[in-house]
Amino acid sequence: MTGTVTKGAQTRAAILDRAVDLASAEGLEGLSIGRLAAELRMSKSGLFAHFGSKQELQLATIEAAAERFRAAVIEPAREAPDGAPRLRAMGERYLDHLDLYSGGCFWGATSAEYDDRPGPVRDAVAGALDAWLAELERQARIAGVERPERFAFELYAVVMGANARYRLSGDRRVFDYAREALARLEEELPR
């Protein structure tokens, strides 16, 4: 029956939920099946059977992280109208949603990890980030920015930089700096 959540699907979802957190802290390579199983109090083989290979687990984890990102950043920001308000909402939502991970931004951690490891995993990570950049670009275009790619890059750099800096220094003031930078970016928008 459509909508029925089987036991297996529940377990799988629980695995992936934990996997996203673990990967955001230890990376997608450091995400070991044995550790993940131990944390979830299940056997390595039982967990493994859900995915068939480590790579499939990694890809499923990426998809789960993308889903979390959509639910926490993209979707809420849709309440704001296209263009400038949406851009402001996405930047703000991104900074807020960082608390959802126990190990900082999933994309910050995994993109640095896989940028030099060709393969399906890298492609999936790059695809997810490209999609976000493309959405930023689209909204910048709607807002009337003359060079949306440049604008999207700068917004990305500021918020990801804040994540990276906070992770290493523990100094929450970087979020204030980031918000100021976003505000100054906003002033660039034609009105």
Place this chain on the structure above:
Amino acid sequence: MTGTVTKGAQTRAAILDRAVDLASAEGLEGLSIGRLAAELRMSKSGLFAHFGSKQELQLATIEAAAERFRAAVIEPAREAPDGAPRLRAMGERYLDHLDLYSGGCFWGATSAEYDDRPGPVRDAVAGALDAWLAELERQARIAGVERPERFAFELYAVVMGANARYRLSGDRRVFDYAREALARLEEELPR
């Protein structure tokens, strides 16, 4: 005799030179002693003897990377006078020096990898990055910026963002975007 370069020191330097590249691509954890030895055509145990433990190898690699960074970014930028010109030179030198690594910025890769792994390695990485941020901040203060920390963060975010984005997309235009952002930051400076 002081200044004499023994055979061991030469080997050690060659190991670390390769280790910095390998770690910038595979991370400090992915930097395996066996692989490193194979690439340098020496035995695992022979290489290992130079450091005594993997952690010591990692710490030495970080120090070597810091040295490379100083030689390629900090020192050349010293030719420019303190303040605004120095800030411009450091941003520019950073972007240029990225070609020195085969796997992108060493600090971008390792700081994301270790931000959630407490210990001496994390401390060393954080220390090196803090030192750079502090230097940026110092120069911003000399240039008369009202809030040097904020300025340093923004410069950092832009250039590290360019590295991350280029690594994943392969699109060199991000360097142009970064340079424009640096130019706009420069306009902020009091004259």
Place this chain on the structure above:
DNA sequence: GATTTGCACGAACGTTCGTGCTATTCAGTA
């Protein structure tokens, strides 16, 4: 009630990892 399916388990495989010991080779000095 019999049979099939979904899900999880424990044991074991081969490989790679870091690390420890011992033997060998090499360079520089007496």
Place this chain on the structure above:
DNA sequence: TACTGAATAGCACGAACGTTCGTGCAAATC
């Protein structure tokens, strides 16, 4: 040329990794 300490190699270890296999059990299907 013999000696000596530094530098490198050889070999083995225990642990962790991803993966495979056969099995147990509960729910669903017939």
